[in-house]
Amino acid sequence: MKKVVLASLAVVGAVCLLAGCASPSTGSGGATWSGNTPSETPVGDQTLSVFAAASLKGTFTELASEFEKSHPGVTVSLTFAGSADLVSQVTEGAPADVVAFADEKNMAKLTDAKLIRGTPQLFASNTLEIAVPRGNPAAITSFQDLTKPDAKVVICAAQVPCGSATAKIEQATGITLTPVSEESAVTDVLGKVSSGEADAGLVYVTDVEAAGDAIEGITFPEAAGAVNKYPVGVTTAAVQPELAAEFATLITGADGQKILASAGFAKP
Known part of the structure; x- marks a missing residue:
């Protein structure tokens, strides 16, 4: 029984950390926790907005x-x-309850604010990988090969996490890419790579895996110097912050981690 109680307290503590709930102190600087705990999930028609x-x-x-x-009556709107685009939307007032980004810079x-x-x-x-169309027509085998004169290379814009990681690798290697477009x-x-519009593109390992047979992935050692870490948070605009925190806790918990690993x- 003692172990069960301790485990329950640990879950509630994790939810409170993400939701930013205060201590149940009634002092002048505190506020009591009046929301639902994970074991008292609200029931009824509700929408949780996740960016x-x-x-x-x-x-x-x-x-x-x-x-x-596991939450009857709750619809998760994704x-x-x-x-970077999501940050702009939230800053301008878009109704997001939970946000998850591909880097810490955008969460900051x-x-x-x-x-x-x-x-x-x-x-x-997540780590960058070179994606090429099936058959690798431009014979790309390394990061250096992305500078081939006839190679049509596509990368992410600098303000996007994958673009920021690309820029970091360029700076570390002294290699400057000349992409035909920045997305x-x-x-x-x-x-653009899978459609054949580009000979190569810098994407994440997970994107290559999800694409299946549509593209081929080429790993390169320089990518290890620009690994992106993903943060999740609950917004101050969340209507049901405790419910939003439960979703965030699912992501960081064992079940969520299993799905992410697969x-x-x-x-991180």
Whole structure:
């Protein structure tokens, strides 16, 4: 019985950390916790709005389905885009309850603007990989090969996490890429490669894995110097912060981590 009580307290503590709930003190600087604990999940028609980086589409769609099964009456509304675009939307007042980005820099923008409750939690990491069309027509085998004069290369824009990681690798290696286009989301880069519009693109390991036979992936050692860590947080605008925190806790917990690992994400 003691072990069960301790385990329950640990879950509640994790939810409070993400939701930013205060201590139940009645002092002048505190506020009592009046929301529902995980064991008292609200029942009824509710919508939880989740904004997530484009590279999380597959895993978060699965996580949302699992969350809805365990929370009758709750619908998880998912919005996927480049992290920088999502930050702009939230800053401008878009109704997001939970946000998950592909880097800590974009989360910091919302934290600094006091738009995040409590402390965001890291839940995964991802590494860049070179994606090429099936058959690799431009014979790309390394990061250096992306500078071939006739190679049509596509990358993410600098403000997007995958673009920021690309820039970091360029700086570390002294190699400057001349892409034919810079995209606002990693999924757009993947789309141009899989359609044959580009000879190569820099995407995440998870994107290559999710693409199946449509493309081929080429690992390169320089990518290890620009690993992106993914944070999740609950916004100050969340109507049901405790419910939002439960979704975030699912992501950081064992079940969520299993789903993320199966998609190729690494630990943060």
